[in-house]
Amino acid sequence: MVKITDVVVKDIRFPTSRNLDGSDAMNEAPDYSATYVILKTDKGEALSGHGLTFTNGRGNNLVVAAAETLAKSFVIGKELGDITKDFGTFWHELVAGDSQLRWLGPEKGLVHLATAALVNALWDMWAKSEGKPVWKLLADMTPEELVRCVDFTYIEDAITPHEALAMLKRKEAGKAAREAEMHEKGFPAYSTAAGWLGYSEEKMRRLAREAVEGGWTHLKQKVGADIEQDVERARILREELGWDRHLMMDANQIWGVEEAIANMRRLAEFDPLWIEEPTSPDDILGHKAIRDSIGNIGVATGEHAHNRVMFKQFFQAEAFDFCQLDPARLGGVNEVLAVLLMAAKYDVPVCPHGGGVGLCQYSLNIVLFDYIAVSGSLENRVLEYVDHLHENFEEPLTVKNGRYFPGSMPGYGATLKADSQERFAFPDGVEWAETV
Numbered sequence: 081m082v083k084i085t086d087v088v089v090k091d092i093r094f095p096t097s098r099n100l101d102g103s104d105a106m107n108e109a110p111d112y113s114a115t116y117v118i119l120k121t122d123k124g125e126a127l128s129g130h131g132l133t134f135t136n137g138r139g140n141n142l143v144v145a146a147a148e149t150l151a152k153s154f155v156i157g158k159e160l161g162d163i164t165k166d167f168g169t170f171w172h173e174l175v176a177g178d179s180q181l182r183w184l185g186p187e188k189g190l191v192h193l194a195t196a197a198l199v200n201a202l203w204d205m206w207a208k209s210e211g212k213p214v215w216k217l218l219a220d221m222t223p224e225e226l227v228r229c230v231d232f233t234y235i236e237d238a239i240t241p242h243e244a245l246a247m248l249k250r251k252e253a254g255k256a257a258r259e260a261e262m263h264e265k266g267f268p269a270y271s272t273a274a275g276w277l278g279y280s281e282e283k284m285r286r287l288a289r290e291a292v293e294g295g296w297t298h299l300k301q302k303v304g305a306d307i308e309q310d311v312e313r314a315r316i317l318r319e320e321l322g323w324d325r326h327l328m329m330d331a332n333q334i335w336g337v338e339e340a341i342a343n344m345r346r347l348a349e350f351d352p353l354w355i356e357e358p359t360s361p362d363d364i365l366g367h368k369a370i371r372d373s374i375g376n377i378g379v380a381t382g383e384h385a386h387n388r389v390m391f392k393q394f395f396q397a398e399a400f401d402f403c404q405l406d407p408a409r410l411g412g413v414n415e416v417l418a419v420l421l422m423a424a425k426y427d428v429p430v431c432p433h434g435g436g437v438g439l440c441q442y443s444l445n446i447v448l449f450d451y452i453a454v455s456g457s458l459e460n461r462v463l464e465y466v467d468h469l470h471e472n473f474e475e476p477l478t479v480k481n482g483r484y485f486p487g488s489m490p491g492y493g494a495t496l497k498a499d500s501q502e503r504f505a506f507p508d509g510v511e512w513a514e515t516v
């Protein structure tokens with residue numbers, strides 16, 4: 081038995097805006113930040129749970145306050161086993177059990193980001209207590225155990241627990257072989273590292289060249305500040321990539337629907353695999369209109385889709401080609417499972433969001449599990465890779481020749497090193513003390 085005794089929530093910010101790492105048309109100078117939850121237990125140093133949600137800097141303190149409030153109301157004093165034995169019900173309580181807190185969302189905005197950090201910390205703790213990474217904990221569960229982790233509220237018109245169970249059972253036969261394949265060959269990936277909008281054309285060309293030499297076959301370019309500049313940067317990237325490799329584009333919500341259609345018709349000559357977040361993340365019918373108007377270019381979105389109900393509608397409306405769920409914007413692993421199940425049913429590939437601190441780590445766990453136990457397919461699936469800040473985590477990421485390899489340390493893979501937690505603490509860590 082493990083009792084959760086206390087919570088510490090930290091405001092951690094990395095000053096990525098200084099070099100414009102992570103910059104795009106909407107987020108010109110982000111400071112990659114984490115609301116970082118540490119759940120302590122009666123096992124002391126031997127067991128704790130670390131979880132995060134990603135923010136862009138200012139406002140991270142608001143999410144910290146929400147995570148503290150939620151933890152005190154729903155988590156502190158509980159037994160881990162009481163939570164995990166019926167995790168779907170616990171998750172429902174967390175998002176809907178206090179109607180005053182629910183008012184702040186519901187299931188969206190900063191209260192849902194806080195939910196994500198807390199739930200991810202619980203999964204980290206559960207996986208650590210079992211001595212497994214989260215992907216393996218999930219892959220080893222029975223279909224019944226997995227379905228018990230999901231809250232089907234508001235999505236039963238798209239998928240029922242009974243259907244989910246049947247789908248998971250159908251995939252059980254090949255699980256061991258797919259797991260072995262991931263260890264041997266890894267999971268296909270793409271890199272955004274060259275494409276940040278604040279990088280000069282020279283830097284972008286150099287990084288793209290290095291990426292191609294390093295075995296990358298898919299690169300993503302940020303677009304949307306100025307169409308002439310987008311064309312010029314796409315030309316440079318195509319010169320470096322050639323035409324056998326893939327180029328993706330990401331507008332980060334900057335365009336209206338008509339504008340997105342016009343701009344993507346212009347950029348079609350560069351044969352983009354997808355246009356990501358072409359317009360408002362809430363505009364499901366707008367995405368559908370764009371998808372219907374830009375020929376073979378896929379529409380990708382999801383990093384700002386805040387809950388399973390949004391994804392349900394994207395699936396039902398056939399509004400996107402690539403589902404880019406974000407494991408720290410959805411309410412943690414439990415809600416991610418709901419989206420994976422719907423994606424498999426509607427046959428939409430899941431290519432989760434990685435552009436934020438800790439998101440590559442979380443998303444790797446998710447795609448491995450998805451391949452092994454849910455979708456069983458690698459078709460049109462690539463996981464995002466961004467190359468900064470990984471040195472701050474206890475477990476290094478293994479990425480070779482454009483493919484991710486499974487981690488082996490117990491937990492969810494995004495436990496920050498103790499000295500990084502101190503150095504980047506906002507506003508008192510040494511990295512910030514002289515600037516604020």
Ligand SMILES: C[C@H](O)[C@@H](O)CC(=O)C(=O)O
Pocket residue numbers: 101102103104107110136272330332383433434435436464
């Ligand atoms: C602000 C973030 O860096 C954002 O640009 C990430 C993103 O859109 C992506 O990785 O995709």
Ligand SMILES: [Mg+2]
Pocket residue numbers: 330332356357383435
């Ligand atoms: Mg994006």
